[in-house]
Amino acid sequence: MSALAIERAVAINAVLRASKVCQKVFQNLVTSDTVIKKDRSPVTVADFSSQAVVNRILYESFPNDPIVGEEESGSLRGDSGKELRNKVLSLVNSVLDTPLNDNELLETIDRGNFPGGSSGRMWTLDPIDGTMGFIRGEQFCVGLALIIDGDVHLGVLGCPNFPVDLKAPEEETQICLADISSPSAASFCESVVAAHSSHGDAAKIASLLGITKPPLRMDSMCKYCAVARGDADIYLRLPVSIDYEENIWDHAAGCILIKEAGGVVSDIYNKPLDFSLGRTLKTNKGVVVAHSKIHGQVIDAVQQVILKK
């Protein structure tokens, strides 16, 4: 058996079940299913349920592996959290083999509180990446990655709204980046949400590179998937504020997908993303993804635009 075969199978099963929960929630999503977090970003019953399902399935196979997960159980606790908690509990128990009780649910979600770091094995989970896309009925994904001694070794992305190749919907296929030798022929993708990545800077970079195709705007790590399978050639995530630190769960699974499909992932300074420093990529700024043949030229254009400011 190849290395990490069991981890891969468990991770795929966990992400598949969590993706099913997300789809189920979306079909019946009501306003009260969403709460606003301290950083003013939204979180829904599906985010909590997805985190509980993945954390529980990981725990059943790897009880000693810590998890760096995005969500925590605060708003599901006590009387004020009862309505949300009950919804999450019934969703979670609809896909788990062994049902959880209230306390187990809260503990399971909070198994995601690991601080991260440079040694040993840990999983990182984004139970829904692109929550804003999920609420709009557009792209989102469940992202799970295994990090060992600071390096990403395995990544699984469940993208329920991402169209598959209709010719082979159920088969496992090897994906690879589109071959490209000149950036001017490229298409690039970026966040839908301009507060997550500067659309203005991206337009200037595209113009410097001679790109004429309009940007492909998409929520979540589906952008990594789009580049990895050749739907787009470049992914730009350009900082909008100097103090924002990217979260490891927003990039780990996407990053290994690109590398395994033959692409390059760096930050705007051409530094590799460093997953060994805790819950965030503290020493990186932004993200630049492209085929190795054009990545250097893209970085030059990014630096001309961003460093000039």
Ligand SMILES: Nc1ncnc2c1ncn2[C@@H]1O[C@H](COP(=O)(O)O)[C@@H](OP(=O)(O)O)[C@H]1O
């Ligand atoms: N100021 C900011 N700059 C960059 N990313 C941000 C941001 N504020 C929030 N995010 C992250 O952007 C992610 C979504 O990325 P995208 O815009 O590519 O869909 C969010 O993930 P969640 O949706 O999991 O909270 C969140 O972690």
Ligand SMILES: [Mg+2]
């Ligand atoms: Mg979030």
Ligand SMILES: [Mg+2]
């Ligand atoms: Mg995210």
Ligand SMILES: [Mg+2]
């Ligand atoms: Mg999320």
